[in-house]
Amino acid sequence: MKIAICGCGIGGLATAIFARRAGFDITIFDQFNTPEPVGSGLVIQPVGLRVLEQLGAADGALAKGAKGFHMIGHEAISGRKVLDVAYGPRGGENFGLGIHRASLFNAMLDVAIADGISITANHKITSTHTTDAGRFVTFENDTVSGPFDLVVDTTGASSPISSLISKPLPYGAIWGTVDWPEKSPLQYDRLQQRYRRASNMIGILPIGTLPNGSTPKAALFWSMPRGKIKNWYDTPIADWRAQATALWPELTPFTDQITAHIQMTPAAYTHGSLRKPYGDRIVHIGDAAHRASPQLGQGANMALLDASALVQCLKMLPIDQALPRYVKARKRHTNVYQALSWTFTPMYQSNSRILPIIRDYILGPLSKVPPAPAILSSLVKGSMINPMRGLPTDQANKPAIR
């Protein structure tokens, strides 16, 4: 089977490695000249780490990332702890792996290269079409490649070939990468956030080291209304630092490192899912099929799980049966996390005055009452429900190795 993989991000690389190992003839296209990290870090949850283990990329990721065992959030003025989610007793799979995008990409790319996969770079996809011979991919310069038996769309949130029209969320964020200061009072084993209502949020996520570095890094993020992100780049950076450290004084050694706007990358968030993420010889996975705010830290994990489930189905069944089977395996998991993300995001990122009160005075205290801590823990780990429903191996549901 000849497969075109459109997009060499997290889902694309994972699909390429799995598909190549399954014996398929793959070509992977990306618009980039050479891969460059966009943005900062993210969290690989235990379900995602298991997919990295299947790929053989977990050791590389673990060597570079930082294990996080808690997610803690405080209300800025009162100091009240309003979010406290632990991954569970230390040991085993009870952590999220904070990692810089470049380090994650490199860990996966090393495996792809060792497997003999080469990337067709400088190919910006604009459209696809089918004939009796198969599906073809068209690029920006009007060249065409094909026919392929299957096109896998892994071009992410700006996919030119997915029909998904996602809803812009009212808040986005700016993200930057900073050194972890030697004398910080903060702990390097947790994601920490400060909130003022739901309209202000600042967070710090330990993400380990860059591909060729040894300095411990952190991702610094600052939430802001979508419409204000562009204007932020025209305001004095010192004003922002003062605003940020007023919210969280201990963060001064982190924010002091941001001296130019260019150090922060804007991120607008959108929400939505394709009702039917496949068609004639095409399937959409990852952000091309479903998008949500990163509040629950699941997007990259979803792309990894999608890739694993898709190739498992393609190995078992002919394409016309494999694609609906893949969707059946993944749909419930993605739907539940989409719904939870839609519900929780406005409590942390919105103009609502009511929702943060519910967050701080009702949900915060309730979250400490059993069985809520265990439920929240499985929620962040990505394992609240079976991520690969009914697949024979249920690989992603197996106990973690470490």
Ligand SMILES: Cc1cc2nc3c(=O)[nH]c(=O)nc-3n(C[C@H](O)[C@H](O)[C@H](O)COP(=O)(O)OP(=O)(O)OC[C@H]3O[C@@H](n4cnc5c(N)ncnc54)[C@H](O)[C@@H]3O)c2cc1C
């Ligand atoms: C600020 C932020 C923080 C996040 N934090 C987390 C987190 O903590 N945990 C988590 O799990 N997820 C997080 N996510 C989500 C996560 O980054 C995405 O869900 C994930 O990267 C999706 O993977 P993907 O393979 O679908 O797409 P991507 O990884 O975005 O890859 C898409 C690829 O397609 C290529 N491409 C795009 N258009 C074209 C084209 N026209 N032609 C050719 N190539 C193209 C791109 O160059 C890229 O290489 C976060 C997202 C953001 C924005």
